[in-house]
Amino acid sequence: MAVRLTLPVIFFSSHFSPSSSRSRSKTFSSSASSSQMELNNEFGVTKFKEFPYLSAPHRNLMVDLVSTVENRLGSQLLPCSLPPDVQYYQNQTGSAHASLHTRSGNKPSHSQIDFILGSWIHCELPTGGALNITSLSAFLNPLTDAPNFLIELIQSSPTSLILILDLPPRKDLVLCPDYLHTFYEETQLDTRKQILEKIPEVKPYISSSLYIRSLVSPTAIMVRIETEASQPGRVEEVIKDHVDPIAKEVLGIWLDQCACGKREVGEAERAILEKRDGLIKIKTIEVDLGSNFPRLFGPEVADRILGAMRDVFTV
């Protein structure tokens, strides 16, 4: 039975393409030396990769996924160029913290990566306890039509976790059954989904956003892991024993077949891809950030983050 999150939908995180990132960092550093800039950047990146407040299996999973992506893609990715107060920020009372980490693809080296985006949010709840959301998503550019990558874990209590793990398609699967076959049938992604769904504590999760439902693939893992209070640590066990290996397998498939695979994309197709990708970015910002940010961080911080995003990235 589908149960809904009390907070709206998924924190899908901001999906922006940082094409003018270099010019932005120049503006920012006009009053600071470049070594100060690097230090600030290092601080931001370190803060991001801390993944604080999480259980060890959850943190380890995120750290592993991020390093796998960064190591594999190597020089295809430019360094993170977000201002430090966007890489790490909190609300006035300090009851909510968050970190953002984006790295755009190295265009001159013909990278197929548009950008990768990682984030975490920690928010103390008025009822006691806390909400922790971690995500990693990767967007490809129109040099390829291969699917993107997305993982998001939303833990609202010690006994409840929502997991979204998918390769969201970049084409209309109904119109392109070959694409469906190549990326979703031949890769046997459904097997992984079925394995996870056999675990008794794992139930289907249905997003309250119809748009998000349209975005994900037919093999998307969208589940809620619900454990008994009488079994403390069971969520962590499920993450360690089941979510972790499956997430890594799916990421592996994405890296091999999508990020590093070669696809023929014609001119007309490229134009459609650009348009579709652009729409997805706009919509996910709308669905995701629009409602969450002001609520969690207060309007001032929210405006700053959203403002920085809109300035730096083309949407």
Place this chain on the structure above:
Amino acid sequence: MSCTFLPPCACPLAPANLPAPKIPRTRPSFPCRLSMEKQQLIRGSKLMEFPYLTDPHRDTMVDLISAMENRLGSHHLLPSSVPPDVEHYQNENGTSQGTLHIRCGIDSSPIDFVLASWLHLEQPTGGALDITNIAGYLKSSTDVPHFQFELVKCSPTFLILFLDLIPRKDTVFSPDYLKTYYEDTQLEKFRQRLDQLPEVQPYFSSSLYFRRVVSPTGIVVSIKCEDGAGPERVEEIIREHVRPISNDIMRIWIDMCVGEGVEVGETERAVLEKRDSLIKSKAIEMDLSSSMPKQFGQEVADRVLRVIKSVYNV
């Protein structure tokens, strides 16, 4: 006939290669000489009897067909175009039976055709599979979603329901389409109402293509009542929930069909046609081409499939 999935209780079926003669698409080539009396006959025909079904299940089917006939009726639909030996058919020993009722849209209607059918398939293990299906397809002159209802009785305590308005466009690429046909119509509340029943679980078809054809508010569920009061509870669920929800969604769909249509431009029309053609041919390929010969023998299967393929225009 079954749409695009195989319920777990169906016999495992091997794909078949059925060469079907392609009949040029104008209006169906079999004579439509139906008078008012004949139309009445159809109403009372094997189709509307719906033998083998529980009362609530039969009532649901009759409601839906009546709604289509009454509201779309002569303004939109030609009389049934199915020859008698395809209207009702069976295999040699009568262990598999089916009926098929198709009415094509008149030229000026946005409706391509509406279809109603049932299948009764006795299983080797005892018991029977009962598949009831109602579909409504639109032409490429409009982007209104197709209608699809299918209720499969695998046993008195286990059913599968598929009820949906099938999108004609990529809803990711067309958020306005999503809003107009799926958000503004509040279809989600129907899905949620069923979802909340403990006996109802989401059903994942083994066909990834089918999963994608279904809309974001599509109802694809199994209804399972294991304990002692099983069959009565199933009937109650159909009576209290499936029937009213199906009627509401049918009403919403017919409102869309008869309402002020959006003008579909030339390029859009071409894409709609291509997309519809894929949906329809996949439906037949995945669902019927392989199962019909096994269930009914080659001769009967060929006869029925020829009619279906002609109407589906694939």
